[in-house]
Amino acid sequence: MRNAYHEQLSALGEQLGEMCGLAADAMEHATDALLQADLAMAEQVFADYDRIAALSKRAEHGALKLLALQQPVARDLREIVGSIHIAADIDRMGGLALHVAKIARRRHPANAVPDEVRACFAEMGSKAVQLARTAQDVLLSRDPVRAAHLRDEDDAVDTQHQHLFTVMMDRNWTSGVCAAVDVALLGRFYERFADHAVEIGRRVVFEATGGLPRQSAG
Numbered sequence: 001m002r003n004a005y006h007e008q009l010s011a012l013g014e015q016l017g018e019m020c021g022l023a024a025d026a027m028e029h030a031t032d033a034l035l036q037a038d039l040a041m042a043e044q045v046f047a048d049y050d051r052i053a054a055l056s057k058r059a060e061h062g063a064l065k066l067l068a069l070q071q072p073v074a075r076d077l078r079e080i081v082g083s084i085h086i087a088a089d090i091d092r093m094g095g096l097a098l099h100v101a102k103i104a105r106r107r108h109p110a111n112a113v114p115d116e117v118r119a120c121f122a123e124m125g126s127k128a129v130q131l132a133r134t135a136q137d138v139l140l141s142r143d144p145v146r147a148a149h150l151r152d153e154d155d156a157v158d159t160q161h162q163h164l165f166t167v168m169m170d171r172n173w174t175s176g177v178c179a180a181v182d183v184a185l186l187g188r189f190y191e192r193f194a195d196h197a198v199e200i201g202r203r204v205v206f207e208a209t210g211g212l213p214r215q216s217a218g
Contacts, residue, residue, distance in 0.1 A: 005070050012062050012083050017139040019055045019090045020200070022048055024132035026097035027193055031125030033104040034186070035118060037111040045101035052094035059087040075207065082203045086139070089196040089203075093132065096193040103182055112182050114175035116167050124160045124190040131157070131197040138201055144208040150201035157194040161187045 026048035033042035063083045066072065072080055103112050113121050131153055138147045164187040167173065168180050205211070 005066070008062065008066060009076065009079065012059060012066070012080075013139060013142070015055060015059050015062070016083060016086050016090065017136050019052055019059065019087065020093075020132055020136035020139055020197075022052050022055070023090050023093040023097065023193075024129050024136065026052065026094050027100070027125065027132060028129045030097040030100035030104070031121070031129070033101050034113055035111075035122060035125070037104065037108055039105060039108045042101040042105040042108070045097055049094045049098045052091060056087045056091040060084055063087070075210075078207045078210065082207045086200050086203055089199050093193050093196045096189045096196075099189045100186060103186060107182070112179075112186070114179050114183070116173065116175065117164055117183055120160050120163055120167070121186065121190075124157055124187070127153070127156045127160070128190050128193050128197075131194050135197040135200045138204050142204060142208060144205045147201035147204040147208075150198045154194045154198045157191060161191045 026045050029041050029044045029048060032038055033045065063080050066080050070076075106112070131150060134146070134150060134153060137143075138150070164183055168183060173180070
């Protein structure tokens, strides 16, 4: 009976890892759609998110079933409750990738990203996907040391996000108000996507140790 319980707990962790990989795929596809004004790639993100949402519901149901039937304590309890929160984090990551794809689709056939910030979004997209891939590895390995380092890896996304506002506020910005609104929204979507990946790392640390990693100032 106990072996079956731990098998179900392990399967839940693997399911979360699969979801996180799908979120990384979704943001990778969304970034390609954004930078290349690729309508087909934007539509792919909708399919990606549908898969994430379905797995999220399944993971939440599985976690609640384990809570109800097994009455776990200590680390097992932290892991199951944490899994519910992690599933929600990943679902939001998929939703943020979807928001990026929606802007790319809305502006098609034009490109939603002005030339002044294309390199910035290419960097943010690459780093955001990398963070999600690392979060996926952390979910599968449950390595609290690597999980804690996700906070440091997020710095590159924060730096690029701040740079976007520097570019938009410069007097040489010529792309207009509509493009500025798109850029501000897109930057926020990437920043929040990365933040959810970091939060997954924090939850894994808590599950393993019962404590949270120290947050950097700001």
